[in-house]
Amino acid sequence: xxxxxxxxxxxxxxxxxxxxxxxxxxxxxxxxxxxxxxxxxxxxxxxxxxxxxxxxxxxxxxxxxxxxxxxxxxxxxxxxxxxxxxxxxxxxxxxxxxxxxxxxxxxx
Amino acid sequence: xxxxxxxxxxxxxxxxxxxxxxxxxxxxxxxxxxxxxxxxxxxxxxxxxxxxxxxxxxxxxxxxxxxxxxxxxxxxxxxxxxxxxxxxxxxxxxxxxxxxxxxxxxxxxxxxxxxxxxxxxxxxxxxxxxxxxxxxxxxxxxxxxxxxxxxxxxxxx
Numbered sequence: 001x002x003x004x005x006x007x008x009x010x011x012x013x014x015x016x017x018x019x020x021x022x023x024x025x026x027x028x029x030x031x032x033x034x035x036x037x038x039x040x041x042x043x044x045x046x047x048x049x050x051x052x053x054x055x056x057x058x059x060x061x062x063x064x065x066x067x068x069x070x071x072x073x074x075x076x077x078x079x080x081x082x083x084x085x086x087x088x089x090x091x092x093x094x095x096x097x098x099x100x101x102x103x104x105x106x107x108x
Numbered sequence: 109x110x111x112x113x114x115x116x117x118x119x120x121x122x123x124x125x126x127x128x129x130x131x132x133x134x135x136x137x138x139x140x141x142x143x144x145x146x147x148x149x150x151x152x153x154x155x156x157x158x159x160x161x162x163x164x165x166x167x168x169x170x171x172x173x174x175x176x177x178x179x180x181x182x183x184x185x186x187x188x189x190x191x192x193x194x195x196x197x198x199x200x201x202x203x204x205x206x207x208x209x210x211x212x213x214x215x216x217x218x219x220x221x222x223x224x225x226x227x228x229x230x231x232x233x234x235x236x237x238x239x240x241x242x243x244x245x246x247x248x249x250x251x252x253x254x255x256x257x258x259x260x261x262x263x264x265x
Contacts, residue, residue: 013178013194014224030232048146054222061219062227065151067207068216069188069230076218077194077226 002026006089006103011077018081018105020052020060022089023073030066045095047072053088054078081105151214156206156240159214163204164249169242172197172250177241179256183233186258192228197245200225204244209237233258 003025011019024047031044044066052060060076068074081087083106090100150162157167178192193203203225204217210233218227225243233239236257243250 011224011226013176013192014226017224017226019226052223057222059221059223060227061221062216062229063146063151063219064216064229065212065214067210067212067214067232069232073228073230074216074218075192075226075228076220077224078222079224080222 002097002099004089004091004099004101006087006101008081008087008103008105008107014077014079017077017079019075019077020054020081020087021073021075022050022052023071024050024091024099025071026093028066028068028070028072032066045093047091047093050074050089050091052076053090054081055085056088147217150217151212153214154212156208156213159206159212160204160242160249163214163217164202164242164244166249169249169251172243172252175241175243175250175252177239177252177254178228179239179254181255182257182259184259186233186235186260188230189233189256189258190228190230191239193226193241193243195225195243195245195250197225197243197250199246200243201247202244203227204242205229205231206240206242207231207233207237208240210234213240 005023007021008018011017026047029042029045033042035042046066047064050062059078085105087103092098150159153159153162160167174197175195183189202219205215206213215231216229238253238255240253
């Protein structure tokens with residue numbers, strides 16, 4: 001269901017840094033939307049926290065609200081990252097679901 | 109095998125619908141149980157100043173030209189508005205994105221520890237609004253604002 005994709009690339013906005021992109025397939029329901037079939041409000045279901053680790057050290061801890069788009073794509077940049085470094089991403093949502101993935105910087 | 113007739117199928121889906129409603133009514137705040145460190149008050153705040161106070165303890169942020177917001181001036185689809193924030197301020201600790209006209213302005217807050225002053229995401233916007241970015245660097249709050257025009261709102265579907 002909830003697929004986590006991680007990718008790295010040289011950052012365009014921060015010179016000399018590596019950008020870590022994280023894409024999670026997640027509905028990100030706000031709790032405001034009405035299901036067109038049942039006319040009931042769809043219960044809120046959104047990712048609250050995404051943690052990005054580099055070589056076991058947390059470099060970014062992102063708190064999210066319901067206003068983050070469906071299938072969130074977030075990115076941070078790390079200056080110290082080099083090829084072969086290990087990226088670990090973990091996320092959790094308001095229903096207690098968890099997910100994440102691993103990635104090696106510079107991998108194809 | 110029980111053959112699933114249309115009637116039983118409908119009954120089943122109705123029952124599960126009722127269950128979902130009951131769960132929704134009973135657990136008004138399912139978030140309070142989980143993610144203890146998730147700043148709930150900040151995300152539920154109805155105004156930018158309240159959200160900032162809940163998040164950083166202060167809403168006093170100085171305008172800074174060292175913050176760059178990369179976002180469309182006009183967004184065709186309010187459900188997916190890309191935004192990228194970069195800053196040349198030293199010692200960035202946190203970057204928060206807030207949409208003034210959203211019912212709950214705080215979109216996301218990234219706590220950075222060793223990462224460069226950069227954060228990007230895609231957000232929902234109900235209507236045309238000022239988007240405020242707050243960067244906490246070396247204990248101080250800095251801010252920049254850009255207006256994004258939205259032709260089709262992204263809330264409520």
